[in-house]
Amino acid sequence: MKNGILALIFLTFFTLSAQSDDRPNFVVIFCDDLGYGDIGSFGHPIIQTPNIDRMAVEGQKWTQFYVADPVCTPSRAGLLTGRYPIRNGMTSSKRHVFFPDSPNGLPLEEITIAEVLKTRSYATAAIGKWHLGHLPKFLPQQQGFDYYFGIPYSNDMDSDQWGKYLKEAEDPDYFSKTEFFNVPLIENSQVIERPADQTTITKRYTQKAVQFIEQNKEQPFFLYLAHSMPHIPLFVSEEFRGRSKASLYVDVIEEIDWSVGEVLKTLEKNQLDQNTIVVFTSDNGPWLLFKTHGGSAGPLRAGKGTTFEGGQRVPTVFWGPGKVTPGVINQMGATLDLLPTFANLSGAQLPSDRKLDGYDLSQVLTKKAKSPRKDFYYWAFAELHGYRNEQYKIHIKQREVIHYGRETIVLERPELYDLKADISEKHDLADNFPEILSDLMGTMDLHLKDVADAIPDQLADRMPKD
Ligand code: MG
Numbered sequence: 001m002k003n004g005i006l007a008l009i010f011l012t013f014f015t016l017s018a019q020s021d022d023r024p025n026f027v028v029i030f031c032d033d034l035g036y037g038d039i040g041s042f043g044h045p046i047i048q049t050p051n052i053d054r055m056a057v058e059g060q061k062w063t064q065f066y067v068a069d070p071v072c073t074p075s076r077a078g079l080l081t082g083r084y085p086i087r088n089g090m091t092s093s094k095r096h097v098f099f100p101d102s103p104n105g106l107p108l109e110e111i112t113i114a115e116v117l118k119t120r121s122y123a124t125a126a127i128g129k130w131h132l133g134h135l136p137k138f139l140p141q142q143q144g145f146d147y148y149f150g151i152p153y154s155n156d157m158d159s160d161q162w163g164k165y166l167k168e169a170e171d172p173d174y175f176s177k178t179e180f181f182n183v184p185l186i187e188n189s190q191v192i193e194r195p196a197d198q199t200t201i202t203k204r205y206t207q208k209a210v211q212f213i214e215q216n217k218e219q220p221f222f223l224y225l226a227h228s229m230p231h232i233p234l235f236v237s238e239e240f241r242g243r244s245k246a247s248l249y250v251d252v253i254e255e256i257d258w259s260v261g262e263v264l265k266t267l268e269k270n271q272l273d274q275n276t277i278v279v280f281t282s283d284n285g286p287w288l289l290f291k292t293h294g295g296s297a298g299p300l301r302a303g304k305g306t307t308f309e310g311g312q313r314v315p316t317v318f319w320g321p322g323k324v325t326p327g328v329i330n331q332m333g334a335t336l337d338l339l340p341t342f343a344n345l346s347g348a349q350l351p352s353d354r355k356l357d358g359y360d361l362s363q364v365l366t367k368k369a370k371s372p373r374k375d376f377y378y379w380a381f382a383e384l385h386g387y388r389n390e391q392y393k394i395h396i397k398q399r400e401v402i403h404y405g406r407e408t409i410v411l412e413r414p415e416l417y418d419l420k421a422d423i424s425e426k427h428d429l430a431d432n433f434p435e436i437l438s439d440l441m442g443t444m445d446l447h448l449k450d451v452a453d454a455i456p457d458q459l460a461d462r463m464p465k466d
Pocket of ligand 1: 032033071072231283284
């Protein structure tokens, strides 16, 4: 009997200590407006991305991975909270994202990945673009991050050069000046530089990321590295300018790839690679309006600001030689799934007082099990535009490639695409499959009822002008 109790104590002790030793580190590298087709391993014939390609070969390349929304602010809210942005007031039909005159932010009662991982004593840092409220009361340190360094909103904001940039982008050689965009660079909650020198921004984000990993190598950590690039205006450091001999956009992506390499190298040098999962992805599709300064969605239709595949399906790889079973995953996943996946892998509890929209992908990552995600709702500008299951996608609303002043089109009749046969959404099959159409419509109606208790629109308000 006594031996039994001792064995129990022994077992309990070792189970607990094994658990606490097993908390993996997480790194999320989140690009801004990088298209599905902008990476070598996703088919780009010119852009050289050896580090991201290596992640894809040694880890998992996901071909059907989605973002919660086709524009910046809502997409980021979806990733960090595991909830469709309609639920937390982070999508709006009035203003698409937060602006420098926005008084609001991600509501503080929302629970982010950083806050979930804090319950397991993770060190946490947000480096790069935040775009979930730039006032001190909404910055990352109020949402579970120990440290913040970055431009708090889009790098084209606070400028009267925007229209000029749009025009000049027709010229592939156009190179903007960092002074044209009066965006602040913030460390924790202090503005340390304004205008931020954007030519060195990718490099400086990378240095801070490497430093954070080095400083926290003895404890589990979560690093959210959200690049400001390749959102326009495009900037690269001197070392990368012209290096690709292709275009400025290509130089910018190749600098981001260099940055990925620095992160991987730092993990390997510190023997953290066996216990770290790195995710590389983008916040929405390419901003096609900017011509040669925008990217490519590859075979997908349209881009940023639309709920076609080009707006929301993003190039995604998971790397972690000690955790992730290599392979190509031709099943669905979403940034919404990161919160439940990281919670499970770290041993953290999921919030139980609210509705979450993410699935736990840990069995897919570690064992190549089937993905639990079987469907996806396409939300944009606080409206439900579409829905897909494993084969078919229905559209009830659409938007052209983002164009300011252009309204959402409510379709006179829904369109239906077979995403297995027609990745480019070219052939509307609505007339051929009326039963499938009505099934998908029914599921959309149920979802609309399920989000009826959403937090009101937080994006629409403006601060009064002085
Ligand atoms: Mg974006």
